[in-house]
Amino acid sequence: MSIEHFNHTIDTWIADLQRYSIDDLRAKPSPTSWSMGQLYKHLISETQFYISRMKVCVLRNRNSNKEMTPEGKQMFHNNSFPDERLQGGPSNSKIPQPVNKEELVEEFMDLRRVMNESALSMKETVFNGKAKHPGLGYLNASEWLQFADMHMRHHLRQKKRIDEYLISSR
Secondary structure (H helix, E strand, O other): OOHHHHHHHHHHHHHHHOOOOHHHHHOOOOOOOOOHHHHHHHHHHHHHHHHHHHHHHHHOOOOOOOOEOHHHHHHHHHOOOOOOOOOOOHHHHHOOOOOOHHHHHHHHHHHHHHHHHHHHHHHHOOOOOEEEEOOOEEEEHHHHHHHHHHHHHHHHHHHHHHHHHHHHOO
């Protein structure tokens, strides 16, 4: 998995963001589902967490002998999440609506920049530590990068459902 794959995926999200008005970004298909803006905010928050884990991995060799769970190994072998709707944790209901579109564009551009800086530090480090993922066991920096890309690609399915709602509600 390379930074180029991640950049391609995040560039897709950034380019698509240009199509939405702030009203589009805040429209929710149902009271219990996310708006497109909340989906973008989720991706920002989660990817920031993945980057923080990458930084831990390149600073020391801690947990370098620990492994992923069998489910994690399968996901990484497939380079994708399972093709199913996953239920997030309770904190997912607290995802804020975006203040404006510019905020999302700026945060996504910043994510791209910081992820690229982190990928560069992966190449320059002598360490190969691992950091624990809440459900998949221990991942090294390269695996956190791959996971960030897989996570964004997984949410493209949800994005498509929200896009279909936005089209039908016009």
